[in-house]
Amino acid sequence: MSWxxxxxxxxxxxxxxxxKEELVKAALGLIGEKGxxxxxxxxxxxxAGVSPAAPYRHFRDRDELLADVAARGFEAFEAALSRAWDxxxxxxxxxxxxxxxxxxxxxxxxxxxxxxxxxxxxPLDASPGLRAAADRAFATLRQAAEALIARLPANRRPPALMxxxxxxxxxHGIAALFGRADGGRRPLPMSAAELLEAGMLIYLxxxxxxxxxxxxxxx
Amino acid sequence: MSWxxxxxxxxxxxxxxxxKEELVKAALGLIGEKGxxxxxxxxxxxxAGVSPAAPYRHFRDRDELLADVAARGFEAFEAALSRAWDxxxxxxxxxxxxxxxxxxxxxxxxxxxxxxxxxxxxPLDASPGLRAAADRAFATLRQAAEALIARLPANRRPPALMxxxxxxxxxHGIAALFGRADGGRRPLPMSAAELLEAGMLIYLxxxxxxxxxxxxxxx
DNA sequence: GGCCGCATGTTAGCGCTCCTCACATGAGCT
DNA sequence: AGCTCATGTGAGGAGCGCTAACATGCGGCC
Numbered sequence: 001m002s003w004x005x006x007x008x009x010x011x012x013x014x015x016x017x018x019x020k021e022e023l024v025k026a027a028l029g030l031i032g033e034k035g036x037x038x039x040x041x042x043x044x045x046x047x048a049g050v051s052p053a054a055p056y057r058h059f060r061d062r063d064e065l066l067a068d069v070a071a072r073g074f075e076a077f078e079a080a081l082s083r084a085w086d087x088x089x090x091x092x093x094x095x096x097x098x099x100x101x102x103x104x105x106x107x108x109x110x111x112x113x114x115x116x117x118x119x120x121x122x123p124l125d126a127s128p129g130l131r132a133a134a135d136r137a138f139a140t141l142r143q144a145a146e147a148l149i150a151r152l153p154a155n156r157r158p159p160a161l162m163x164x165x166x167x168x169x170x171x172h173g174i175a176a177l178f179g180r181a182d183g184g185r186r187p188l189p190m191s192a193a194e195l196l197e198a199g200m201l202i203y204l205x206x207x208x209x210x211x212x213x214x215x216x217x218x219x
Numbered sequence: 220m221s222w223x224x225x226x227x228x229x230x231x232x233x234x235x236x237x238x239k240e241e242l243v244k245a246a247l248g249l250i251g252e253k254g255x256x257x258x259x260x261x262x263x264x265x266x267a268g269v270s271p272a273a274p275y276r277h278f279r280d281r282d283e284l285l286a287d288v289a290a291r292g293f294e295a296f297e298a299a300l301s302r303a304w305d306x307x308x309x310x311x312x313x314x315x316x317x318x319x320x321x322x323x324x325x326x327x328x329x330x331x332x333x334x335x336x337x338x339x340x341x342p343l344d345a346s347p348g349l350r351a352a353a354d355r356a357f358a359t360l361r362q363a364a365e366a367l368i369a370r371l372p373a374n375r376r377p378p379a380l381m382x383x384x385x386x387x388x389x390x391h392g393i394a395a396l397f398g399r400a401d402g403g404r405r406p407l408p409m410s411a412a413e414l415l416e417a418g419m420l421i422y423l424x425x426x427x428x429x430x431x432x433x434x435x436x437x438x
Numbered sequence: 439g440g441c442c443g444c445a446t447g448t449t450a451g452c453g454c455t456c457c458t459c460a461c462a463t464g465a466g467c468t
Numbered sequence: 469a470g471c472t473c474a475t476g477t478g479a480g481g482a483g484c485g486c487t488a489a490c491a492t493g494c495g496g497c498c
Contacts, residue, residue: 168396
């Protein structure tokens with residue numbers, strides 16, 4: 001009995017009624033606080049006010065819950081990136097910079113999701129929906145890369161996939177190494193967002209999509 | 220008694236004599252096999268042929284061993300990067316490409332070290348030597364950045380620190396997302412090394428250190 | 439309306455891990 | 469030779485993942 005909530009906020013009977021959702025929420029909270037390893041199945045159950053065995057009715061094991069959290073994270077990620085990209089309006093450059101900021105904002109504001117997605121070691125094919133969600137998120141990046149590349153003369157266009165991978169890698173690298181809420185790594189002379197912005201400007205310049213080399217055709 | 224080695228390769232008495240080193244080696248092996256979380260204090264002890272309590276004579280706890288592995292990883296990393304950079308010989312561009320390949324080679328060939336360094340969640344100040352070792356490794360990248368920047372006209376030089384951070388971020392991003400031994404993430408149309416090489420060429424081009432924009436002064 | 443099936447939750451418990459404490463051993467110094 | 473102390477052992481508490489057998493009550497069926 002000791003695992004029961006001291007004072008249940010929502011009185012309930014034998015059946016919880018919404019346990020799966022509440023377990024996911026609890027897991028998110030725990031991952032956010034103590035990292036993906038600090039998260040414990042038993043503690044999530046405690047938070048939801050159920051016995052330590054109850055979660056097994058909803059998830060095969062701890063890894064499956066983690067995979068579920070990661071999948072939801074990719075959904076939210078894709079939504080945030082799509083919203084930022086906004087179909088490239090008003091122009092691809094502006095939208096692209098918004099996209100970069102949105103990437104870092106997500107990593108910064110949703111560390112629990114970001115951990116589950118990229119740092120918890122969840123294999124991408126842990127669940128059917130996971131890889132699909134991850135692919136949709138990446139597709140947004142790729143779409144942005146394509147729109148930017150389209151502004152180049154046809155004979156100087158790099159592969160869009162490659163460019164998307166570069167953007168993703170740099171964003172993830174900055175988020176992973178410097179993007180945490182000052183957590184414990186390295187003090188920087190500039191913010192992660194500024195660092196990414198500068199890096200992307202240089203990269204785009206290298207492609208020839210720079211402020212001085214590619215005036216918008218209908219400017 | 221069941222924890223004893225079935226057939227001790229090196230017969231020993233009550234005292235092991237070299238336990239600390241052997242625990243670190245065992246940890247490396249386990250991390251390489253099963254990721255930084257799969258690694259277990261008790262199993263490392265078993266591998267070394269000692270009781271599960273013995274490791275506590277050499278490491279305060281599991282995290283301290285992990286931090287020790289990470290610190291050794293940074294030492295090896297620094298050594299590998301320095302060797303590749305080779306003081307910028309024969310010229311900074313050539314040496315820089317070697318450096319990039321060395322970065323990915325390390326991440327690929329020493330996954331256990333790389334995990335402990337970047338993915339195990341070890342705080343950088345877990346031990347005095349850890350941050351120092353990490354700083355030395357980063358200093359190598361920064362040194363390379365400085366040498367490359369020095370080839371630019373004085374009025375177009377970006378901050379070396381920023382450039383080093385960009386290089387690090389892109390390298391780490393590629394290593395973390397695509398660099399694993401095909402482990403389980405995403406199939407690519409090109410190797411991680413090629414991806415990094417292409418990304419760095421574009422980035423350098425953006426800085427004006429490109430094949431067609433910065434012929435060596437003594438060419 | 440009453441009954442029953444089955445999803446959901448509980449209890450008990452195995453095996454494992456981390457870590458601690460009291461005790462054993464023997465290497466190296468005096 | 470004798471002592472000391474670093475190093476290793478044994479036993480055990482607390483917590484976790486997971487399973488099996490049992491309890492409960494919601495929802496569909498007659």
